[in-house]
Amino acid sequence: MKQLKTDIVVVGAGASGIGAALSAAENNARVILLEKGNKFGGAGMFGAQGLFAAGSRLQKASHINYSPKDAYVEMVNYTHYRSNTRLTKAIIDKSADTIDWLAKNGLQTELVNNTQEVHQNHPRVYHQYIDKFNGFQRLMNHFASLGGQLLTDASINSIDYVDGNIMHVTITHNDAKQQIDCSKVIFADGGFVGNHKMVDSYLTIDRDYLYSMGERKATGDGIQILAQLNADTSGLGVFENHAASVVSKTDPKWHNDTIFTLTNLPFLWLNRRGQRFVNEDIVYDFALWGNITYTNGGYYYFILDQPTIDYLKTHRLDWTDSFERTFKTLSHQDMTHTVGPFPTIEKDLQDAINEGAAVKEQTLAQIANTLNFDYNTIQQTVLEYNQIINSGFDSDFNKSEEFLQFPVSQGPFYAVQAQSTTLGTIGGIAVDEALHVLDKNGQIIPNLYATGNNASGMYDTSYPTLEGISCAFAWNSGRIAGEDAAKSL
Template sequence: MRKKLKKGIAMALALAMALGLTACTSEPKQSEQPTGSAGIYTAGTYSAEAQGMESAVKVSVTVSESEITDVTIDVSGETAGYGADVGEPMKEAILEAQSAEVDGVSGATITSDAVKSAVQKCLDQAMGKEPAEVGGYTAGTYTAEAKGRNGAIVVSVTFSEDSIENIEITEQSETYGMAWGLTTSPVEVLPEEIVRCQSLGVDSVAGATLTSAAIKQAVADCVTQAGGDAEALKSAPVDRPEPTDETYDADVVVVGAGAAGLSAAIAANDQGAKVIVLEKQGVTGGATARSGGKIVAAGTKWQEAQGITDTPEMMFDYFKEIGGDLIDDDLLKLYCDRSAENMEWLESKGVVFQDVEAIHSSLSPWRVHNPQGGGGQKTGGSGNGAQITVPLTKDLEESGVEILYNVCADELLCSDAGVVEGISGVRPDGSRVTVNAKSVVLCTGGYAQNKEMMERYAETTEGFMTLVPTSNTGDGLVMAEAVGAQIFDSPATQVIYVSKTCGVGIKEEAGLIVNARGERVVNEYTYQYHVGQGIANSGCSYGYYIASAADPNPTVQYGLTLESTPHAATAAELAEQIGVDPAVLEATISRYNELCALGVDEDFGKPQDKMVPIEGEIYALRLDPSVTVTYGGLVTDTSARVLDDNNQPISGLYAAGEVAFTGLCGEEYPSCGLAVGTAAFFGRVAGESAAAAE
């Protein structure tokens, strides 16, 4: 059994895009005019629900004849740290206001709106209000917009007097490969579904719920413009199939459709196996689609084209030096030796690689490969991972491989002899899907969205954000552990420091970074891990990126335009705004400017050309930690077979990707592109092994 990491989280700290996350959660404001009055309700308890960010928000409201006496709010399916935290503050606000018309919780607008909508439905029931009729439009075409994840989504809606005739999304800048670009993405499917059902109560696309909500909000605005009742349309019935249990037979069933799962399914299909894929969300991509899509590899033709000398042996030695005896030499060497071949395999499946960069421009050799920037994304930026997952998804679809969406796998099926023979899962409507198969490949991602698992494996990350999909709840670990799989108990996770408001990151930026006390603690121009490590090692859980208008980074410049960004004419005034000792921040900025003028960073060794003085108006962008990759997980061999506690393979069970991110790095995340690269490679290995199994 492999050696376990020492307790205490080892953070592979980086600064990265915040994927459009909004401001920190704050208490909601109450309406000034409570609406309750004597004798308006029929006493009792009423229930309703409305679509939230990630799930149906369920509410029960208890009323007397004259007032709201209790509110029960179930937001357990919403995002931890955001929507999942609105229950109590919203309840208090509603009870105080005696109305659903209260301000929402900042940072969780969609969930807050769902709570208010569900509460209003309950109150309407209590007041005996009949549902408004759908229709009664003024014929014509109307336009409206609503804020999506990345910006405004503009729709054009055409009405007859009785119905919505057509919906066209005319402008959007949402994330490629999640919000649009797939056959199941909301931009592709929601307009048609709303028209088909004549309802705004259609399901949001799991995995792209913010975009889904914005599309429905913009259409609702058009409904109102046309003289219709948008609230009635939200409650209009949706034609859904009756819940029906289904059973399938396959040679290989792959669970999860990120880089690992898609690669596994393609590889197994290429070997002639009948393959079925189960995906928990409504779109493929998983955590890979949200990532920068970078892949670390050595000895590639892309490196050669840029004049870079590198070998698999050099890459192995680098990773081994950082990871030490926590590295599984056989697994890592296999990846390094075949990393170039893996890149060419991905290229053969439609992935286009654009160039090669270093994990940081101060380090060499350059071996981090960027997929082609596309779909409005910057090369290597958050969301660019879809340049990998979209081509792989299209390859699967063109090959006729069936992908069953919105299925949460929850049980491995085993024979009396302990051989894995299939898997079972549940749909949102409660119906079950069973797939009988000779081999099961688990590619379910990590567990960063599972609070209990985070407490079990990564005890010190309580209160951290997470940027991974809400589907990353450790399902594969739970299922595999139940059939005797060995789990590498690693408390280490990759944690990145991000700005919740603008996504400013520290990778090549030239600004000043301070900890929560206003102290400079690190050379800002170094590999991401070491920058974040400097903040953490100073005893602070967050820090600030201090900048002036002269900062050359475009993302920083965007952050400076936001009203929520603290700024002031002096360091002392800024310190007061962010809760830092003015004398400390003044001294820090003064010393930094002194070093800029001197041309030598005597304190931390930052290169002279990266030293930009802080002058004029001063801004502070808060940086908070967020978990992006969970380490450890299932233990596998070089054939991607899942091992038991005796290091023996469990017959019929394979795994790849973050669910089995074991033995590939130590406490420090050594390079961008390791998680995605190994996911795609070992996904292939798992698919080939599963297809060859008797």
């Protein structure tokens, strides 16, 4: 078996792993970075477009008065103090420096508007990558120039850990077993959203209703190894709920632009009992939209009647697609705050029906029968909703008057299913503010670190509404762990 030797092994080459590996190498540590796939970057590169920071140089230059203290107070209030306050402070305090650190190492960012419509009155915190893919390559080039080694197609199998000391780790690299002698290991392999068995252990909804946009390679390898070493796993089970998606029952790659846009608008939503359950303009806050979908069993239906279809077919609607600002920000285009018209809407809805994602019936009674609703419940729900439309005041959930436009009155009726969507798991192993792994008694397990989606403590039960915070947690937790591991060699 081939033997390698280094100071630190970093498992996973996404944002937190690159942050850890490069920071350790900058502090004169020998580092081997393992990546299970054949490309580095992970969700931090292929999924994210930027990251959160508070008090950055870019914010100060734009006269944005939002300090790390402000961000800390907002975060711990959001979690109701059901989070690791020392870790939260460490991550936020590091965030501004990380923007400069990324730029120094080749990944520039720009301060842009917050990318969700509902957050426009919040101080700007979103630092969007510039020249993302080349920027990540420059980070890795610098890592290599400092003597760092990247091994792709490499996964960790086990740790030989005796009396607080790592003797070696065993990996599989290009289908061959190897051993690496090292002093410390930083687990940055992205949580466990790609492990169906682990997901099922913590999911409170049927997995059939969970649409995962997370990293498929994140199969919980690091978490499982650390659990065997008595690490505290009590924080596992938090999912990064994010919006809702209309999903084909047969084709995971299916996408229809019209259906996608309709999903991002505040029409009438019904839960699995045929009841209205929320102010539908929650659609403009992705985390809260994701949470309410998950809470209601992982899915709901948005309902359209034929007069609404006829209107949308030929008219522009002065509503904002909830994802428009995200896409316009990325491409530096101006907002339109309009959608439609949708001249092919009936064909597009039939496409969703063919994919098992929607149903069409002539009457509400037939809709109730097809979706297993109680007819009296859906009839009463629609009656009350139409009364709300007529009055222009939502006495149930306070929906904005501008969205009280379309009653549901004349068939045929369409019901389109929107499912719970996750970007990954954000609950992992318990850590302290230096990202040391903690055991079930809250004590440090020496020489082991967990970062990014492998670590718990930043969140309680929800992905926060601070834009870019999970990507910021990845970069900053990685940097903190890498620096700490290197200085204590």
